[in-house]
Amino acid sequence: MAAAFASMALIALGLNHLTAPVALRERIAFAPEATPEALAGLSSLPGVREAAILSTCNRTELYCTVEPGAESLPGEWLHQHHRLHGHRLDEFLYRHDDAEAVRHIFRVATGLESLVLGEPQILGQVKDAYQIARSSQTLKAPLDRLFQNTFAVAKRVRSDTRIGAHPVSVAYTAVRMVERLFADLSKACVLLIGAGETIELTARHLAEAQVRRTIVANRTLEHAQTLAASVGGYAIALDDLPRHLPEADIVISSTAAREPILDRSGVAAALASRRHRPMFLVDIAVPRDIAPDVAELDDVFLYTIDDLRSVIDESLRSRQAAAKEAEALIELQVEHFMGWWRALELRNPVGELRRSAEAHRDEVLEKARALLARGRPADEALAFLANTLTNKLLHAPSANLRSAALRGDVDLLTAAERLFDAPSDTTE
Template identity: 70%
Template sequence: MALLALGLNHVTAPLDLREKVAFGPEQARAAVEELAAQAGIEEALILSTCNRTELYCSVADGAQIVPAQWLHKHHQLNLGRLDEFLYRHDNEAAVRHMFRVATGLDSLILGEPQILGQVKDAYQLARAARTLKAPMERMLQHTFAVAKRVRTDTRIGASPVSVAYTAVRLAEQRFADLAGACVLLIGAGETIELAARHLSDAKVRRLIVANRTLDHAQSLAHRCGGYAIGLNDLPAHLAEADIVISSTASREPVLTRAMVEAALKARRRKPMFLVDIAVPRDIEADVAKVDDAYLYTIDDLRQVIDENLRSREAAAREAEAIIDLQVERYMAWRRALDRGNPVQDLRRQAETERDEVLARATAMLARGRSAEEALAFLANTLTNKLLHAPSANLRAAALRGDGELIQAAARLFDRAAANDDKDA
């Protein structure tokens, strides 16, 4: 059984294509169950974020192309449409890729911490869907341990660099006075909450939080000193916003060109700065064509130069060394699993022989033989069966002078310790 990681991300695929293959939270469980049900796939996990969609699968020999075919079919794309944008990692490379993703080494913002939470969410969803078995379950537990160690032992997370932080930095660069600005945040998830904290620290003049669920918006607004509205109220408040930052899980745009044009007219053409960090996008792409509207997407954030990046790159080199070591440790466990567990095999064989001899001893009692005779038969026969193969192999080892096997047997059965005790 091979391990396979297949996907596309912000490096290999444009935003409009990433939108097409993204899995929303409401779709993810059904999708991973469907993927795991494909012929040749034994285990499955789907990781879908604003920057990537990845499939992790344990696949049977000859089934390596099944995940790619399924991805095309699920999203109703012509077969081959994604081929030039997909990357694939097998076995050890797949494990290394997962470790790098979870530690933020493969992220748009190097070392960003949110991805680990997204990997954990994908894991919990796959567990709930019962699409994981021992190999991938162990890999994911190893992943979380590696990510924790990288965070603890390196300075990969020492500087406040995240998609949310970078969006606020971009706003600072394009809008000189954040303290005089009214900022509209659309969404109430982790990314928007991080943006709200950064904006609160910058002491913006006013903060408006819009969300489909008003209670969530009110909770975030209360924590950050803002004002909450529902998504239906966006047209009434959009004109107040100098800056808009949006990150929802909506499959359709929540801000249209018509809404932005109406807001700019009400603002008397005072410019509006908009950052859309959602995938699929929250803001219609045509908004970029509107005069006085300055729209940036998540792909534009990579153009922001962060002064903390250099220190993170040094930490990333340390993280890669940790990952290399931990990949080898996981692969050693996986190789042992592929070879089988000798302890389990030995116990299984012994239990089979015990049951066979016990059945014969029980039959002796049923034929009227005495209990002492049946017990003697049971003890002698079971002892001979259990010791026959080891005894024969040790005799053969002695004849050919194989001292290593004899010494190993002594350690295995603790004979050296027994002899020491006897001598004492």
């Protein structure tokens, strides 16, 4: 394995909510069903040995191991895959190499890089990215081990710090924003579009806020019915959205659709039916579910995932102390992983030692047999074999230890003491 993965680089390349606007993030997002094909293309590039893609509403990131000189290929591939000309992404992209890449994925999985500091959903998204890459067979030992270590680090941070003591998700934050915008949720009808984890969490928070009525719209009616039943709501198919949209005072949408579900004409028609009573629309999907020009309509208040920041900043202080503890744990684990990573580029000393010992054994054994063939006593041949083999095996270590003693190399002398101090119960 060491020879196969020697002299490679680990890189993390991407953009997120801090470096790029939602319009660009949705442009380069990868749908789950399209990710395997994208991974096949990325990993087939010359010099790219492994690849994984993490794509969420807040980030798109490529994790790769590459040969020297191939570090720029993932970024070039990202441009080409999304048909972006020139260097359109360059000012928004970040790239982390080796230890910085390890630190970055640890921070991502623990929620330290999230829009909501410490939010728990990101770990599940990282696990999904790992499973897709694994199923696509674009992971080998180094990147696979990095993801396994990432999961362990995230679990340790959750258990050893209070960063997860008060879980705050994008869904929770969206509901907090709605509570600010709408004076009394007990008089509001909320339309939820989607039935995934984010919408499910949103529905639960709304139920706790005692919203008057909840409508759940989803492409698969059965999924909408299951979620609606859990919160005492009403389920509709996505095709029935135009008929029920006028009922909604608040719309919260989070689907995996590649094109907008609500457009300007549809919302305008709903407003006319409502006699222009205001509608509050919260779009927490990337790509966006609600066309941006909907915001130009009178009596419409449209918010995207990037607008949640003001709500999020309020709860930031309570988690900053826990974040510092998490940083310390992460730094320790980065060192451990990089120690393993550097060892990949070293020759295996056990193999070298065994090959050398076996060569000495064969040489001395042949000479001992020659003594017996010339009629020398067996005891003499055995004594020759034992003495000569011992001298040959100990010559290089003895010379190196003498040299270490003369130059005061305490580290080597201490290591040798540990190495040759075999446990008393060792058995063959």
